[in-house]
Amino acid sequence: MNIEEVNSRVKKVIAQVLEKNASDIGDNANFVTDLGASSIQSIRLVAGFEEEFNIEMDEDKSLQVQTVSGAVAFISSYLQAG
Amino acid sequence: MSTQIKNHPLVNTTEPNLLEGTFKYSLPPLIKFDGPIVEYIDGKPVEFDTRSLLKRDIFITDTTFRDGQQARPPYSVEQMVKIYDMLSKLGGPNGVIRQTEFFLYTKNDREALDKCRDLGHKYPECTGWIRANKGDFRLVKEAGLKETGMLTSCSDFHIFQKLKFKDRKECIDAYCEVVEAAFEAGIRPRCHLEDITRSDIDGFVLPFVERLMKMSEQVPDGLKAKIRLCDTMGFGISYPGAELPRSIPKLIYKLNKECGVPGDRLEWHGHNDFHKVLINGATAWLYGCNALNATLFGIGERTGNPPLEGAIIEYISLKGDLNGIDTTMITAIAEYMQSIGVSIPENYPFVGKHFNTTRAGIHAGGLRQAEQIYNIFDTYKLLGRSPRVAITDKSGVDGISIWVNEYLGLKGENRISKIKVHRVAQWVMDQYEIEGRLSTMTDEELEAKVKEYMPDFCLKYNGSLKNLK
Numbered sequence: 001m002n003i004e005e006v007n008s009r010v011k012k013v014i015a016q017v018l019e020k021n022a023s024d025i026g027d028n029a030n031f032v033t034d035l036g037a038s039s040i041q042s043i044r045l046v047a048g049f050e051e052e053f054n055i056e057m058d059e060d061k062s063l064q065v066q067t068v069s070g071a072v073a074f075i076s077s078y079l080q081a082g
Numbered sequence: 083m084s085t086q087i088k089n090h091p092l093v094n095t096t097e098p099n100l101l102e103g104t105f106k107y108s109l110p111p112l113i114k115f116d117g118p119i120v121e122y123i124d125g126k127p128v129e130f131d132t133r134s135l136l137k138r139d140i141f142i143t144d145t146t147f148r149d150g151q152q153a154r155p156p157y158s159v160e161q162m163v164k165i166y167d168m169l170s171k172l173g174g175p176n177g178v179i180r181q182t183e184f185f186l187y188t189k190n191d192r193e194a195l196d197k198c199r200d201l202g203h204k205y206p207e208c209t210g211w212i213r214a215n216k217g218d219f220r221l222v223k224e225a226g227l228k229e230t231g232m233l234t235s236c237s238d239f240h241i242f243q244k245l246k247f248k249d250r251k252e253c254i255d256a257y258c259e260v261v262e263a264a265f266e267a268g269i270r271p272r273c274h275l276e277d278i279t280r281s282d283i284d285g286f287v288l289p290f291v292e293r294l295m296k297m298s299e300q301v302p303d304g305l306k307a308k309i310r311l312c313d314t315m316g317f318g319i320s321y322p323g324a325e326l327p328r329s330i331p332k333l334i335y336k337l338n339k340e341c342g343v344p345g346d347r348l349e350w351h352g353h354n355d356f357h358k359v360l361i362n363g364a365t366a367w368l369y370g371c372n373a374l375n376a377t378l379f380g381i382g383e384r385t386g387n388p389p390l391e392g393a394i395i396e397y398i399s400l401k402g403d404l405n406g407i408d409t410t411m412i413t414a415i416a417e418y419m420q421s422i423g424v425s426i427p428e429n430y431p432f433v434g435k436h437f438n439t440t441r442a443g444i445h446a447g448g449l450r451q452a453e454q455i456y457n458i459f460d461t462y463k464l465l466g467r468s469p470r471v472a473i474t475d476k477s478g479v480d481g482i483s484i485w486v487n488e489y490l491g492l493k494g495e496n497r498i499s500k501i502k503v504h505r506v507a508q509w510v511m512d513q514y515e516i517e518g519r520l521s522t523m524t525d526e527e528l529e530a531k532v533k534e535y536m537p538d539f540c541l542k543y544n545g546s547l548k549n550l551k
Contacts, residue, residue, distance in 0.1 A: 040507055043479050047504040059499040 001079055006053075007072050013048040014068065017041055027069045049075055100454075110459045113399045119368070121322050121331045128335065130369055135400055140367045142393045143349060143375045144169060144182035147194070148211045148231075149387050150377040151185070154424075161422055162194040163201070165378070168415045169390075170203040174406030177205035178397060179390070180373065183231055186210050186221040195225055209272070214256070216263040229270040231310060232260060236287050237277035254290050261294060265301050272308040274351070279317040283326045283336065291341040308347040309337060310375065313362065316355030316385065320365035330362055334369040349373035354385035363388040364396050378415060379426060379433070391415075391432050409464040432465060439470040440481070447480035470550065473523035475514035479507045486532055488550050489525075490543040498539065505535035525550060 007027070015022040018035050031037040037045065046062045049055075049071065055078045065074050104112050115132035122128070146169070147162055157165070166182065173179025184198075185191040199208055210230035212218035222230045234257045235245065247253040257273070264271035273294060281287050291309060298306035311333060319328040326332045330350070337343045350366030350373065352359045363374040380389035391412045398404055416433035420426060428435040438461050440449050448455035449469055457469040468488060471481040483500035492498060500507075509531050513519040525547050533540050 040479055040504070040511055043501060043504045044508065047501050050501065057501075059501055062501070 003072065003076060006076050006079070007068075009052055010049065010068060010072050010075065013052050014045065017044045017048050025068060027072075029068050030066050031068075031071075032066070045071075053079060055079065105454075107454050107460050108463065109402070109404075110395050110399045110464075112402050113396075119322065119331075121335070121369075123332055123335055130331070132368065135368060136402075138345060138372060140372050140374070140397065140400075141178055141180040142173070142390060142397065143180055143373050144206055144377065144390060145351070145375050145382070145387060146182065146377045146390070148183045148185055149351075149382040152383045153381055153386065156190065157194075157422075159190060159194045159197060163197045164418060165415070166198040166206075167201055167203070168411055168418065169206055169378075170201070171408050172394065172411035172415065173205055174404075174408055175204070176406040177207075178394070178405055178407050179206045181209050181229075182206040183209045183211045186212060186218075186225055186227075186230075192225060195227075214260045216260055219263055219267045219269060222264075222269050223267050227269065228304070229272055229308070230264070231272040231274050232264070233276060234260075234273040234290070235276035236290065237281040238286075239280060240277050241286075250286050254286075254293065257290065258293060258297065261297060261307060265297070265305055268305065270305050270308065272310055272349070274310045274312050276312045277314040278311050278333065279313045279328050280315065281327050283333070287327075288336060288341060291337055291343060295342050306347065308349060309343050310349040310351050311337070311366070311371070313350070313352045316353040316358065316362075318352060318358065318362045320358065320361050330365045331369045334366055334371045338370045345370050345372040349375055351375040352388050353383065354380060354387070359386065359388045360392045360396065363393060364400070367400070378419065379424065379430070381424070389431075395432060410466050413465045413467060436470070436472060438467060439472045440484075441472045441474055442476050442481075447478065449480075449484060468550075473510060473528060475511065475519075477510070479503065482507045482510060482528075485528060485550075486536070486539075489529065489532060489547070490539060490545045491549040492543060502536065502539070506531050509535070 011022040011025045014020065014025055014035065018037060018041060020035065025035065029035055031042060031045065042063060046057060050057060053075055055075070057074070057078060062074065065071050104114060106112065118129040118131050120127050120129055146165065147157070151157060169179055169182060184195045186195070195208055208227060210222045210225060210227045212222060212230050212232050214233045235241065241247050241250060241253045245253065247256070261271045261273065275281070275287060278287060294307045294309070317328050318330045320330055322331060324332075334348065337348060338345060348371040350363050350371050352362045359380065363376065367374055374388060374393050376388040376390035376393045377386065378390050380386035380392070394407060394409065394412065398407065398409075412432055416426060426434055429437065431437055438457055440456050445456050449457070449471065453469055462468045470488070471477060471484045473481055473485055479500045483503050486503045486506065487497045490498070506528070510523060513523070529545070529547055532545060539545070
């Protein structure tokens with residue numbers, strides 16, 4: 001899966017969980033300060049990414065990811081390893 | 083005292099110092115002293131050796147069936163026998179719970195005493211309680227008891243206003259006559275110095291105790307009078323430097339060192355009118371009194387007595403050893419007492435439903451990472467009670483994650499990540515934020531949602547509310 005596709009699917013999940021338009025989500029947007037994610041929404045984002053990409057991520061490390069581009073890179077590292 | 087500013091440089095480290103010498107987790111935190119205690123008595127400094135506590139035979143005496151029953155409807159014979167049996171198991175074979183006292187006045191009292199003794203336990207030894215009335219020794223004798231408590235009230239409130247003695251001498255003579263009768267009957271008298279913390283210590287208490295010690299010289303060791311210091315109204319003070327008659331250190335010292343009452347014949351009986359009841363009892367231990375009188379869950383006259391289960395934990399903390407105590411019986415006794423109608427507040431230490439329940443999400447987060455952060459000691463090992471979380475809007479995903487893992491019976495590395503509980507967590511948050519709920523989630527509600535949102539996990543791990551004990 002190329003990076004553009006990962007980016008697109010990450011934004012789809014973010015849009016669903018945070019109830020936003022995917023086109024409004026910038027690559028460098030911060031989940032909390034820019035997109036307004038609450039702590040429970042952060043958990044739901046990680047759960048959404050795991051379901052979308054059929055991967056299981058490290059809980060602590062995944063919750064440390066703060067931006068959209070960070071999430072894309074983090075998820076890509078799992079996809080490459082898998 | 084002048085201020086002397088000192089420098090305290092940071093001791094930087096990457097390895098945490100968890101103070102495991104004190105906070106062992108497998109035991110209640112140890113109470114350690116770094117030197118003797120100094121108390122000024124009659125203007126002179128007196129040292130109390132705190133290390134002696136480790137060697138002295140301190141113990142607990144129980145008054146659940148006497149003072150405890152003065153504060154509630156009477157227990158049935160069967161209930162008393164059950165409680166006595168459990169007290170024996172709790173205190174263990176070394177008699178940390180050394181004695182328990184019984185009323186002797188009704189048929190019910192005597193039947194309960196007989197049936198408790200029929201169990202054949204060495205500890206707690208059964209003793210009696212009577213008024214200071216010579217005729218009452220017949221009851222003690224008939225019951226075959228070796229020791230009985232008797233009222234020897236010592237404040238002028240009691241001597242003059244309650245008992246209507248003409249003067250103190252008449253009062254002491256009357257008390258000593260009853261003590262003499264006890265000796266003659268071959269029964270050890272335990273003199274309950276009621277209201278001692280409101281008494282004239284030099285003018286009445288010490289002369290009376292001196293006379294009791296003198297009388298005791300004439301009898302064998304097993305008959306020598308014991309002294310119970312009854313802080314009837316809870317006026318006792320543990321602070322060093324407090325004045326008599328309220329100072330517990332000074333009271334114990336005067337009776338122990340000036341009147342010559344050995345520590346194993348001194349007993350502290352407190353009341354909780356000023357929220358000082360357990361620390362006052364432990365203070366008596368510390369200063370030389372070996373026996374701490376207590377009741378289960380502190381149930382006693384008015385505000386109650388030292389809670390026996392609290393005294394047990396304090397004993398372990400001071401001794402650093404269980405000495406045969408079966409702490410899990412604390413939970414068993416609490417469950418039994420609740421089954422017969424005794425009410426225990428949910429936040430009551432060691433046995434309340436929520437004594438080790440965390441509500442705040444930030445605390446639950448700590449608990450999830452390492453149980454010890456927010457649990458006082460290994461409550462599962464010592465009391466059969468794992469730390470819990472109560473789920474409210476403040477619990478956060480961490481709290482819900484702990485609840486789900488407990489429900490699924492998962493420990494250590496087998497615990498599932500909080501990512502997996504997100505649907506349950508969202509449902510909980512919606513209850514408060516959208517539905518306007520104000521009450522705590524019940525276990526049954528959460529179970530239903532875990533089954534709905536996490537069916538695979540429920541099936542795999544056989545989740546059950548029984549896991550939440």
